[in-house]
Amino acid sequence: MRYIILISVFFISNVFHGQKITAEELLDKAIQFHDPNNQWKTLDGAFNVLMKTPKSSDRLSTIQINIPKQYFSLEVKKDDASYTYTFNKEVCTTSLNGSSEVSDKDRETYRLTCERGGMMKNYYTYLYGLPMKIKDPGTILHDEVRTKTFKGKEYLVLKVNYEERVGKDVWYFYFDPNTYAMEVYQFYHDESKNDGEYILLEGLEEVEGIKMPKTRAWYYNKDDKYLGTDILSQAGAE
Known part of the structure; x- marks a missing residue:
């Protein structure tokens, strides 16, 4: 009986300890x-x-980021076209197939504008900068750590939303309770409508000492429809 009590106390203590992580x-x-x-x-x-x-040809993007120098470059190769967006601090340049002279028609076809480039810069910097980017100004980290089972595995989950000037979506980040690796993230535009997407992360690729997700598979929240997969590799590899 004494051993049963001790085991029970140990179990309850561990559960309590796990729950009180902030x-x-x-x-x-x-x-x-x-x-x-x-x-x-x-x-x-x-x-x-x-x-x-599923219904499009592969797209290869090469991303260069130098955070101290505020430099970002994205080169996209798809089918027979290659186009780039480059940001050197506040200066934005674009090119198509190696030329900065781009017709209005081609600029529209490839969405080759600095506005679009800025969106892609924010997209890649944010997703591949996670979970570190959750520390950025304008991020509202909710105090509660949730425990949730997703796709058959139990995770520790953080909820995040943003000041209006930063963004309007609600995000959830799912971490392995033993290693604390980020394995899923999910966002909603309007959570009551179950819109938005979830992204399953698998494997790791080390880039300059940072462990980034090797693959990211995207699905709709509402019906689990598969949207596509991003596969990360070192620069120069395809």
Whole structure:
């Protein structure tokens, strides 16, 4: 009987300990896993992202990021076209097949504008900068750490939304309770409508000391419809 009581006390103590982790502590542990040497703030590197979608040809994007110098470059190769967006601090340039002279028709066809380039810059910097980017100004990290089973696995979950000037979506980040690796994220435009998407992360690719998700598979929240997969590789590899 005495041993049963001791085991029960031990079990309850561990459950309680697991439940009392704060959102900030969980985020710090996740960042320690993905960026153990605090490399993100000084990142100067490049990587490829191969996008595969069910009803379209593959798209290969090569991303170069130098955070200290505020430099970002995205080169996209799809079918027979190659086009780039480059941001050197506040200066934006674009090109198509190596030329900065782009017709209005081609600019419209490839959405080759600095506005579009800025959106892609924010997109890639945000997603491949996670979970470190959750520390950015304008991010509202909810205090509660939720426990949720998703696709048959139990996760520790952080809820995040943003100041209006930053964004309007609600995000959930799912972390392995043992390693604190980020394995799923999910966003809603309007959670009451179950819109938005969830993204399953698998594998790791190390870029300049940062453990980034190797593959990201995208699905709609509302019906689990598969949208596509991004595959990360080192720059120069396809």
